[in-house]
Amino acid sequence: MAKSLQEQLLAAGLVDKKKAKKSAKAMKKQEHLQRTGQDNELDVAKQKAEAARQKKAEQDRELNLQREAAAQQKAIQAQIKQLIDTNAxxxxxxxxxxxxxxxxxxxxxxxxxxxxxxxxxxxxxxxxxxxxxxxxxxxxxxxxxxxxxxxxxxxxAENQSAELEEDDPYAAYQIPDDLMW
Structure with a gap:
């Protein structure tokens, strides 16, 4: 008669008796939950946890995008300030x-x-x-x-040598070059 996988692993020395008992107990517990219908509650809890994890990941992505945009804007403002300071x-x-x-x-x-x-x-x-x-x-x-x-x-400043309007009543009067307002 063929040995079960668990017996074969024990004979090969790949698994000890504690691990074998622990896995057998976990399998029996899972079978019991499936028979009593409580397995669905575990699935719902897993789904809620996965949804919460995805929501958190999306919030983190948006926060990172906002931080990157703020850093980009700060870099642009620094470039503008440098252009002004060097060329003023x-x-x-x-x-x-x-x-x-x-x-x-x-x-x-x-x-x-x-x-x-x-x-x-x-x-x-x-x-x-x-x-x-x-x-x-x-x-x-x-x-x-x-x-x-x-x-x-x-x-x-706009260039003052622009063409004069046709119906300008002050077109005949010349504006002095040294006029300060």
Whole structure:
């Protein structure tokens, strides 16, 4: 007569008597649960645990995505700050007031020297909001900044040599070059 698998494993020395008894007891318990219908309760508990695990994994994924987005935004802001700091044109003896309309539609003023004022008024330089202050930067740098963040406030003076309107009543009057408002 053929020996059972358990007897063969015991004879080969792969399993000891304690493990064999433990596995036999677990099998009898499982058979009893199936006969009495309590096995379904274990399956329901397993399903609930699996659903909770999947929900936790999904929440962790979303949290990681939010953290990555925040880190990406922080890196972009650092790049913008570096572009502004390295390309900012400072005016040590700024005695001329340059006025412009700020992001809140209020007139802001910035003290600059004559060379910077001329370049600002011709649209060769731009003014960018840097926190609560403003900085003067070259126009090509503004394109690099706008590629990173389109919402940042950048003021570039419009070219005054634009064509005059046909029905402009003040077209005959010349605006002086040295007019400061």
């Amino acid at each position: 044109i400072s005016s040590e003896r700024g005695d001329i007031k340059y006025q412009f309309v700020g992001s809140d539609n209020k007139i802001k003023q910035l003290y600059v020297d004559q060379a910077i004022w001329d370049r600002l008024s011709r649209g060769q330089l731009a003014i960018i909001a840097q926190g609560k202050s403003h900085a003067v930067i070259p126009v090509p740098v503004t394109e690099k900044i706008r590629q990173r963040d389109e919402k940042i406030f950048i003021y570039i």
